[in-house]
Amino acid sequence: MKITFIGDIMCEKPLQRYYNKHPNYDFNDIFKETKNLFSNSDLVVGNLETVFAGENVSYTNHIYNFNTPDPFARAMKQGGIDMVTTATNHCLDRGIAGLIRTLDILDQNKIDHTGTYRNEKERHTIYYKEIENKKIAFLSYTYGTNTHETNVILKKEQLYHLNLLKPQTYNLQKVVGQKRSSVFRKMIARLLGQKISLETKMKIKRKMHMTHNVPRVDILSREELDSTYLEQIKSDIIQAKKETDFVVACVHMGGQFNSVPGEFSEYIMKFLVNHGVDLIIGTHPHVVQKYETINNTPIAYCLGNYSISPSSVYLLDEYKPEYSIAMHVYLKNDNIQISKITFSILKIVEEKNGKLTVWPIDQLYKKLGAKEKEKLKKDAAYIYNRFLNLKKNEIDILKEYRIPDKK
Incomplete structure (x- = not known):
């Protein structure tokens, strides 16, 4: 039995602009090159x-607020994606009606989903997938919903619409390693802050080689540990373990572009392990983060971006957000234990016009010239080392890499 997990699936402004000019575009180009990779998985x-x-x-007409044309969903399915988690900071970008229509x-x-719900009955039903007579449960949670952008704050009686890790409006982060700006740069920044959109401001700063965005990391505080939400998560895990054979938690949390997970992320991972989850998959920081095991429970803190527009103005290129991980979990059919990952x-x-294609690096490598191949090998080693917390100078370009068994 093989389950493949991929990172954030997004459709940002550059890709949306292409669709606006070509309304018959079907988005299939995004997924066509990974379809073969996914074809031998029982679930993606x-x-x-x-x-x-x-x-x-x-x-979508904003860098931090999304709404995507329906054909994108059809392309996902045709591209081999069977299921998605929907509890993210963008699930309320068009309010409750948008959440339900999604x-x-x-x-x-025919894409399965978990994390957001139309009614209370759906919320309190554990989603599971039955594969070869074994039931695999999937739990999905988010740290929040960008209330500062949407102003959509759920009433207590509406909270069943999504799974939260903590209060919806509370999000505490700190900047990672920001350099001090000169007086001149501070003056320019103040001028840019006057009646100019955030996107335009970022574009100008990038052209002037000013800091346009910075990595942020999530931190832990008393407000982050609201027992109401943690108790609900614990209850969900107990129910899932009673009803199924294997429990996967998918958590959308963390900072942004931070190479090392923050205190809140570390806390939640340990909380989930301590309450019996069998596998944890993280998303949200938009860069690949480490894989580790805690008490023999595999944890991927962030798989990165399956699809994002590398030209998006807010991205930090030095952290290689155009790369991601597809993590393949092999389960023994008899006792539903992980045999390898x-x-x-x-x-x-x-492309310059905004179109995207996601490539497995082994297939992309075959199509590149010598100079581009060297660049790809260097980038691949960077991602490999980031994920496995290693320091290899070079790696071979392969279809799949084995995660070493813990010694």
Whole structure:
């Protein structure tokens, strides 16, 4: 039995602009090169970081607020993606109606989902997938929902619509290693802050080689440890363990572009392990983070971005957000234990017009010239080392890499 997990699935402004100019575009190009990689998996699970709220509430036109055309969902399914987690900071980008319509569109395209819900009955039903007579449960949670962008704050009686790790409006982060700006740069920054959009401000700063964005890491505080949410998570795990054979937790949390997980992420991972989860997959920081085991429980803190637009103005290029991990978990059919874990390295290739294609690096390597091959090998080693916390100078370009067994 083989389950493949991929990172954040997004459709950002550059790709949306291409669709606006070519409304018959079907988005299949994004997924076509990874379809073969996924074909021998029993289940492919991604993290959906957008909504399908419909054209009447406007498609994506902001760098931090998303709504994607329905054909994108069809392309996901045709590309081999079977299931998505939907509890993310963008699940309310078009309000509750957008959240519900997203689930309807996923259902229409026969893509399974968990993390957000239409009603209380759905919320309190453990989602599981039955593979070869074994039941695999999937739990999905998010740290918050960008209330500072959307102003959508759920009432207590509406909280069943999504799974939260902590209070919806509380998000404490700190900047990682920000350099002090000169007086001149501070003056320019103040001028840019006057009646200029965030996106335009970032573009100007990038052209002037000023700091346009910085890594941020999540930290731990009293407010982060709201027992209401932790008790609900514990209850979900207990129910899942009673009803199924194997429990996967998918958590959307962390900082942004931070190479090392923050205190809150570390705390939640240990909390989930201590309460009996069998496997944990993390998303949200938009860069590949470490893999580790705690008490023999495999944990991937962040798989990176399956699809994101590398030209998006807010990205930090030095952390290689165009690369991600597809993590393959092999389970023994008899006792539903993990037999091995491997991973593939994926790269997003963006055309000048905004179109994207996601490539397994072994397939992309075959199409490159000598200089580009060397660059790909160097980048692949960087991602490999980041994921496994190693320091190899060079790696071979392979379809799958084996995660070493813990000694």
